[in-house]
Amino acid sequence: MIRIYVSPSCSSCRKVLKWFDEQQIPYVQKNIFARPLTEEELKDMLMKSENGTEDIISTRSKIVKESGIDIDSMTVKELLKFIQQNPSVLKRPIIVDDRKIQVGYNSDEIRVFIPHIRRLAEWACKHTECPTYNNCELGKTPETKSI
Numbered sequence: 001m002i003r004i005y006v007s008p009s010c011s012s013c014r015k016v017l018k019w020f021d022e023q024q025i026p027y028v029q030k031n032i033f034a035r036p037l038t039e040e041e042l043k044d045m046l047m048k049s050e051n052g053t054e055d056i057i058s059t060r061s062k063i064v065k066e067s068g069i070d071i072d073s074m075t076v077k078e079l080l081k082f083i084q085q086n087p088s089v090l091k092r093p094i095i096v097d098d099r100k101i102q103v104g105y106n107s108d109e110i111r112v113f114i115p116h117i118r119r120l121a122e123w124a125c126k127h128t129e130c131p132t133y134n135n136c137e138l139g140k141t142p143e144t145k146s147i
Contacts, residue, residue, distance in 0.1 A: 001026065001027070001028055001097070002020070002025065002026070002027040002028070002095065002096070002097045002113060003027065003028050003030055003041075003095075003096045003097075004016060004017065004020070004027050004028070004029050004030065004093055004094070004095050004096075005030050005032050005037070005041075005090065005092065005093060005094040005095075005096070006029060006030070006031060006032065006092060006093045007031065007032055007033055007087075007088075007092050008031065008033070010092045010093065012092065012093055012104055012105040013092055013093040013105075015105045016093045016095060016105050016110065017029065017093075019105075019107075019110060020113070023114060025113060025114065025115070032087040032090055032092070033087055033088075036084045036087070037083065037084060037087065039080050039084075042080050042083055042084070043076075043080070044096060045094060045096060045101060048096060048099070048100060048101040049101050049103075053071050053072070053079065055091075055101070055103055056090055056091055056094060056101075056103060057071055057083070057089050057090065057091065058089055058090070058091050059071065061086075061088055061089045062088070063086045063088060063089055064089055069082070091103045091104060092104075093105065095110070095113065097113065100112060
């Protein structure tokens with residue numbers, strides 16, 4: 001299941017949620033300010049990120065700048081506790097599934113969350129002379145599907 005970590009005032013978060021809704025891809029939305037993230041959720045994010053804390057933590061956040069905290073010198077346990085207590089340090093949105101993570105909204109990169117079979121169908125419809133293209137529900141986006 002796809003999990004999308006958001007904050008209510010984040011415009012990129014709203015874009016991501018809208019995109020998933022339009023693509024009719026199921027997800028679980030998690031407001032990082034309404035409920036503290038668990039250690040397991042944070043560890044999962046860190047393990048899936050290519051550059052560790054650099055991918056998910058905003059060093060430009062107010063709390064990091066004002067407190068002079070050095071994220072790189074923290075132990076994992078200290079880091080997890082710090083993020084749990086200060087969720088505003090996280091970049092947003094953070095999209096996580098069983099294998100990958102994406103931080104922020106990127107209209108090209110977000111397509112990796114489209115199910116593989118649907119991406120194959122879209123490719124086939126666009127790259128072949130499909131005689132049933134106009135009636136095919138598999139390769140169409142929700143806004144082009146017939147009602």
